[in-house]
Amino acid sequence: MLLVDHASNHIPAPHAGLGLASEHLDKHIAIDLGAEALARRIAELMGCGAVVAQVSRLVLDVNREPDSPTLVPAQSDGIPIPGNQDLSPADIAARIAAYHTPYHAACETVLAPFIGAGRVPIVLAVHSFTPEMADGQPRPWEVGFLYNRDARLAQALMGFLEAETDLCVGDNEPYSGATLYYTMGRHGMGNGFPQTTLEVRQDQLETEAQVDAWARLLADGLDHCINREDVRFKKHFT
Secondary structure, eight states: OEEETTOOOOOOGGGGGGGOOGGGGGSTTTOOTTHHHHHHHHHHHHTOOEEEOOSOTTTOOTTSOTTOTTSSOSEETTEEOGGGTTOOHHHHHHHIIIIIHHHHHHHHHHHHHHHHHTOOOOEEEEEEEOSBOTTSOBOOOSEEEEOSSOOHHHHHHHHHHHHHOOOOEEESOSSOTTTSOHHHHHHTGGGTOOEEEEEEEGGGSSSHHHHHHHHHHHHHHHHHHHTOTTTSSOOOOO
16 A cells, blocks of 8 residues: 655645745645656556545645644745744644545545455555755665664565665665654554655656656565565564
């Protein structure tokens, strides 16, 4: 099952574009560029399902705890978000009810049949990241895998890519799942399922051919993991 937290740059009409210039909505602060296309292609190749968020992370970031100070960002990469300034607790609660709760309810709905049948799915969050930091520091990894207390799927996929390719593969890079893992922590690790957050560098997803090549490679890796007994078991956390 694929979960795509930052698939969209859509800002619903009531938020009046958050007061941003339109060019900001085509940048990474609003959307994980290429993530939705990659997830949809993997789903086509593997015949699996996906839950795709329909609102920009600038309105509300569904990959954050409901009480996170970055749930509704006041700024992103140094760019102020006018429509997110001085929001009241009631304003935040309304956005949680409109966007955060329905997305995570959808994730629970698609995973419920697996839980009910005693089956253990692989759960993959699909993200993308910028080739360099806002300060210009380059990110050398073409792809990375994030994890928290359960690294079995991440390690299996990293091992697959390192054996089959010469890619620079990030181990809890370019971010760490120890601190940024809400969706996977709730729907993957929280259920004991093998899970990881996939991060592909955005310059690797600029064309349809690139997306297709990455989707095929990752589908092969996931097929490899599905057949591994050390990956496909339910893990209990205490």
